[in-house]
Amino acid sequence: xxxxxxxxxxxxxxxxxxxxxxxxxxxxxxxxxxxxxxxxxxxxxxxxxxxxxxxxxxxxxxxxxxxxxxxxxxxxxxxxxxxxxxxxxxxxxxxxxxxxxxxxxxxxxxxxxxxxxxxxxxxxxxxxxxxxxxxxxxxxxxxxxxxxxxxxxxxxxxxxxxxxxxxxxxxxxxxxxxxxxxxxxxxxxxxxxxxxxxxxxxxxxxxxxxxxxxxxxxxxxxxxxxxxxxxxxxxxxxxxxxxxxxxxxxxxxxxxxxxxxxxxxxxxxxxxxxxxxxxxxxxxxxxxxxxxxxxxxxxxxxxxxxxxxxxxxxxxxxxxxxxxxxxxxxxxxxxxxxxxxxxxxxxxxxxxxxxxxxxxxxxxxxxxxxxxxxxxxxx
Amino acid sequence: xxxxxxxxxxxxxxxxxxxxxxxxxxxxxxxxxxxxxxxxxxxxxxxxxxxxxxxxxxxxxxxxxxxxxxxxxxxxxxxxxxxxxxxxxxxxxxxxxxxxxxxxxxxxxxxxxxxxxxxxxxxxxxxxxxxxxxxxxxxxxxxxxxxxxxxxxxxxxxxxxxxxxxxxxxxxxxxxxxxxxxxxxxxxxxxxxxxxxxxxxxxxxxxxxxxxxxxxxxxxxxxxxxxxxxxxxxxxxxxxxxxxxxxxxxxxxxxxxxxxxxxxxxxxxxxxxxxxxxxxxxxxxxxxxxxxxxxxxxxxxxxxxxxxxxxxxxxxxxxxxxxxxxxxxxxxxxxxxxxxxxxxxxxxxxxxxxxxxxxxxxxxxxxxxxxxxxxxxxxxxxxxxxxxxxxxxxxx
Numbered sequence: 001x002x003x004x005x006x007x008x009x010x011x012x013x014x015x016x017x018x019x020x021x022x023x024x025x026x027x028x029x030x031x032x033x034x035x036x037x038x039x040x041x042x043x044x045x046x047x048x049x050x051x052x053x054x055x056x057x058x059x060x061x062x063x064x065x066x067x068x069x070x071x072x073x074x075x076x077x078x079x080x081x082x083x084x085x086x087x088x089x090x091x092x093x094x095x096x097x098x099x100x101x102x103x104x105x106x107x108x109x110x111x112x113x114x115x116x117x118x119x120x121x122x123x124x125x126x127x128x129x130x131x132x133x134x135x136x137x138x139x140x141x142x143x144x145x146x147x148x149x150x151x152x153x154x155x156x157x158x159x160x161x162x163x164x165x166x167x168x169x170x171x172x173x174x175x176x177x178x179x180x181x182x183x184x185x186x187x188x189x190x191x192x193x194x195x196x197x198x199x200x201x202x203x204x205x206x207x208x209x210x211x212x213x214x215x216x217x218x219x220x221x222x223x224x225x226x227x228x229x230x231x232x233x234x235x236x237x238x239x240x241x242x243x244x245x246x247x248x249x250x251x252x253x254x255x256x257x258x259x260x261x262x263x264x265x266x267x268x269x270x271x272x273x274x275x276x277x278x279x280x281x282x283x284x285x286x287x288x289x290x291x292x293x294x295x296x297x298x299x300x301x302x303x304x305x306x307x308x309x310x311x312x313x314x315x316x317x318x319x320x321x322x323x324x325x326x327x328x329x330x331x332x333x334x335x336x337x338x339x340x341x342x343x344x345x346x347x348x349x350x351x352x353x354x355x356x357x358x359x360x361x362x363x364x365x366x367x368x369x370x371x372x373x374x375x376x377x378x379x
Numbered sequence: 380x381x382x383x384x385x386x387x388x389x390x391x392x393x394x395x396x397x398x399x400x401x402x403x404x405x406x407x408x409x410x411x412x413x414x415x416x417x418x419x420x421x422x423x424x425x426x427x428x429x430x431x432x433x434x435x436x437x438x439x440x441x442x443x444x445x446x447x448x449x450x451x452x453x454x455x456x457x458x459x460x461x462x463x464x465x466x467x468x469x470x471x472x473x474x475x476x477x478x479x480x481x482x483x484x485x486x487x488x489x490x491x492x493x494x495x496x497x498x499x500x501x502x503x504x505x506x507x508x509x510x511x512x513x514x515x516x517x518x519x520x521x522x523x524x525x526x527x528x529x530x531x532x533x534x535x536x537x538x539x540x541x542x543x544x545x546x547x548x549x550x551x552x553x554x555x556x557x558x559x560x561x562x563x564x565x566x567x568x569x570x571x572x573x574x575x576x577x578x579x580x581x582x583x584x585x586x587x588x589x590x591x592x593x594x595x596x597x598x599x600x601x602x603x604x605x606x607x608x609x610x611x612x613x614x615x616x617x618x619x620x621x622x623x624x625x626x627x628x629x630x631x632x633x634x635x636x637x638x639x640x641x642x643x644x645x646x647x648x649x650x651x652x653x654x655x656x657x658x659x660x661x662x663x664x665x666x667x668x669x670x671x672x673x674x675x676x677x678x679x680x681x682x683x684x685x686x687x688x689x690x691x692x693x694x695x696x697x698x699x700x701x702x703x704x705x706x707x708x709x710x711x712x713x714x715x716x717x718x719x720x721x722x723x724x725x726x727x728x729x730x731x732x733x734x735x736x737x738x739x740x741x742x743x744x745x746x747x748x749x750x751x752x753x754x755x756x757x758x759x760x761x762x763x764x765x766x767x768x769x770x771x772x773x774x775x
Contacts, residue, residue: 003687004696261770275772278763284772285765289708293677293684300683315679322680325673366676367669373679374672379653379663 001307003299005072012073015053016080023049024086026348033087034205040163041207042087050088051119059098059240064113066098070306071240075247075298082251083258085348085355087206089122092159095244096237097123100168100185103225103233108187112166124164125237126155126188126211133364135170135238137178140213142171142186149173149223151186151216157361161209162197165190168237169213173228183230185237186222193217204351204358239313242320242363243301249323249359250295253330256352257287260334267339280337287333294319294326314376321369327356328366386456390463397432401425402470407737412474416507417551430504433472440478440502443486447494448502454693476545477501477508481554484570484616484629492611497572509575511541511555511597512626518543518753519760521556522564522623526599528557528571535559535571537602543754547582547595550575557604560620569615570622573604589746590731590739630756631702647675648716652723659727667722674719681712700768707761710751717745 005013023029023046033043050056055077060066074095081088093116101109115121127135140153151171161167167188175182188195194216197209225233261284264275274280301319304312331353335342342349360366402425406412410422413430421427433439436450442457443449452460482501485494500506517523526539537557547553553575560567575582579602584592607613617625649671653663663671688705691697720741721728728741736742752758766772 002690002694003683004691004694261772264772273773276774281766281770281772282759282762284770285704285707285762288765288770289704292704293680293708296684296687297680299687315683318676318679318683321673321676325676366673370669370672370676373675374649374668377647377650377675379650379668379671 001303003296003303005076009072009076013076016055016077019049019053020077020080020084020086024081024084024088026085026351030085030087030205030351039199039207041160041201041205042089042163046086047089047122048119050090051117055090056094056119057098057113057117059094060113060117061102064109065117066113071243071302072299072306074244075302078244078247079251079254082248082253082355082359083255085204085252085255085351089124089160089164091241091244091248092125092164093121093123096125096241097166097168099240100125100224100233100237101187103185103236104187105221105223107221108224112187115165121165122160122163124158124161124167124209125241126158126161126167126169127234127238128157129153129155131156133361133368135234136180138170138172138183139177140169140171142173142184142218144173145217148217148219149184149186151188151213151218154210154212156208156210158197158209158211159362160207161211162199162207167211168224170230170234173230175228180231182228183234184227185224185230185233186218187224188213188216188218188222202358204354206358235313238363239305239316242316242369243298243305243312245359245362246294246298246301246316246319246323249320249327249356250291250298252352252356252359253291253294253323253327256327256330256334256349256356257284257291259349259352260284260330260337263338274337283333283337287330290326290329294322297322314373317364317369317372317376320364321366321373324360324366324369328360331356383455383459387459387463390460393436394463394467394469397429397436398464398467398469399425399429402429402472403468404470405468406470411470413472413504414474414507414546414549415504416549417505418549419504419507429470430472434503437502439473439475439504440482440498443482443498443502447486447498449498473504475501475504475508476510476550477506480510480629481508481572484554484625487628488617488625490611490613492609493613493616496608496612506552507546507550509544509547509550509553509595509597511544511547511553513543514540515542519757521626522568524556524558524568526555526557527561528559528569528604530559533607534603534605535569537571537573537599537604539599541597541599542585542594544582544595544597545593547575547597548584553580553597554616556622556626563620565623566620568622568626569619570617570625571604571615573602573614577602577604579603587746588749589743591743591747631699646716647678648719648723649675652720656723656725659725661725663723667719671719671723674715677712678716681708684708698769700764703756703761703764704769706755707752707758707765710748711758713751714748717741717748721745 029043029046054067057066058069058074062068081090101112129139142149142151169186169188171184171186172182173184194214196212199207199209202208264280267274297319301315304315334349335353338349341347413426437445438450440449441452441460445451478501482498485497512521514524514526528535528537555571557569557571558567559569579600582595582597585594585596586592605614652671656663688697724741730736731739731742
């Protein structure tokens with residue numbers, strides 16, 4: 001498959017680009033909700049509109065009422081979300097949770113997927129337990145209790161945890177903390193007793209929770225996939241999420257680069273446009289190269305995943321690491337080249353820097369993924 | 380079975396029958412590469428047999444039309460052939476600046492008779508070509524070149540000096556940029572073809588920091604270059620005084636080649652280097668391991684970019700200045716690769732002359748890569764082109 005968008009995908013990209021620029025732009029979404037201290041960190045109205053556009057259920061199979069599209073298509077939407085810094089539950093709900101629910105029972109799908117597709121529900125994923133992403137180590141426990149389970153432990157960096165109608169929780173049902181086996185995924189409903197959220201606003205103005213499970217009672221049908229055999233589902237969810245986060249990151253990098261290059265063409269100093277200075281031209285051109293390469297890594301990973309290739313795993317880490325480095329460069333160069341006004345809240349470049357920082361930590365940073373590339377390559 | 384699958388099967392059995400086992404080993408030294416030309420000799424029978432089989436089949440230049448010595452393969456078929464050759468690790472039967480550089484320029488700008496005459500010779504490896512672009516004082520700034528061809532009616536008299544003429548001491552002919560109008564900077568250059576054995580033309584190797592000497596200086600003192608080599612076979616490509624168009628077109632190809640956009644330059648180093656270190660009874664330093672891992676991320680991402688670039692070129696989606704970006708990123712990556720290989724190799728890789736290092740290969744290769752970001756236009760020139768032509772930043 002050639003590494004560019006086919007005709008249908010290019011059409012979708014046109015649609016997504018204009019939709020996000022019109023409805024999801026920084027002024028109307030990110031700044032709007034942030035300046036109102038919105039407890040959700042995003043707008044439900046936009047989520048509903050995204051459902052009307054057919055975005056919310058893109059990765060849900062046609063049999064389950066979705067569009068049955070692939071990760072290339074989801075990535076198209078994510079890149080525009082990144083470019084506009086649009087606060088939205090798309091990555092957690094439509095990519096991560098939807099991937100997990102593919103492995104769920106028909107009951108579970110019937111309970112949750114219609115709400116997702118309609119844009120009435122949002123989901124969160126609860127994986128991390130430490131400030132750094134270490135999914136190989138799961139200590140939250142779910143013990144057998146009657147027909148169901150009792151969930152105890154705590155999770156952090158649960159994006160939109162307090163706003164979610166359902167949380168996908170990775171817990172240990174047997175074995176010791178670092179075992180591959182013994183993991184089970186649960187769909188925990190919003191109103192579960194003995195679950196508490198400690199909400200925090202993050203640097204990018206998104207909302208996350210530290211979530212505590214203090215003996216949360218779950219029915220047996222809350223299990224997604226196999227009991228004790230959840231690692232595979234978890235990995236599938238993580239791979240999809242990482243590739244999705246990489247796609248969003250390319251959007252962040254592109255958006256930051258574009259406003260910076262525009263600025264170089266407008267701002268005058270010493271009687272010249274600063275874009276005339278070779279020192280800045282070379283840095284901008286280097287950044288352009290890095291963004292293009294990162295974008296190639298992302299579409300490669302998306303296509304491998306959609307094609308069911310076993311190389312998707314390696315490429316997901318390549319893409320996440322490459323994008324983390326690239327978007328990091330884009331926002332740092334962006335703020336620096338904007339000079340003093342780059343430090344002001346009024347200009348958008350700083351918002352890109354904050355979003356990038358949060359996105360870098362989400363599902364593993366460049367170091368985590370470069371390390372994985374080394375491990376998968378056998379060294 | 381689709382036509383392409385049938386072609387793949389056919390190619391597999393042809394390769395099986397025609398590519399000797401010795402030609403499926405990695406290239407170890409210069410002798411393993413066959414460059415053709417009047418003075419060429421084969422290293423062994425296998426190299427000769429493989430070369431001749433490819434010439435007969437048109438596989439030295441598979442995508443060129445049959446009438447010019449190629450096999451007339453479609454882009455899809457050429458890709459299949461490349462994949463099948465890579466699969467059995469077949470060596471390139473003929474390395475040639477004629478194939479990589481002059482050929483594409485002739486295919487684009489040449490007259491029909493000119494193509495038949497020169498391209499056939501190139502495909503059959505009869506003439507070895509070298510490139511006469513740079514001059515002392517005009518490297519990346521090629522349009523400032525001074526070598527002058529004085530118009531004498533049916534011929535020019537050329538005087539001047541070229542530098543970095545790779546392998547000119549072993550080449551038969553040169554494709555050469557010569558100023559033919561002193562008044563006009565861009566529209567005063569002609570792209571000429573002539574025999575380096577011509578009277579007044581001489582060449583001298585330049586010894587490099589790697590100890591090797593692929594590069595030369597070429598001197599032209601009153602060299603007589605005819606304007607034509609026969610009916611419809613001009614001694615220049617394109618139009619007189621419009622050689623800059625040809626040179627620019629050709630540089631695009633050269634940059635693709637140097638950047639390794641064909642996938643030859645995208646290799647990771649981590650696993651090979653860690654095995655290498657382990658073989659010496661040592662352990663990979665964790666910080667070095669981290670550097671290797673970061674490099675491998677970049678190399679794999681660049682590999683995807685190379686693929687994407689080629690896919691986009693095929694359908695005309697790539698920006699015309701994109702080869703500059705590929706060249707910039709590819710050469711910088713390759714320099715980093717060899718820095719890491721030197722670090723991972725430790726003191727062993729410092730050995731300038733030993734059997735273990737095949738005569739100092741690691742260090743010589745490392746030093747050689749430093750030219751990657753200078754030859755074919757420096758990295759700084761590539762960045763200038765990106766900023767002007769892609770980012771549209773203002774000129775100073």
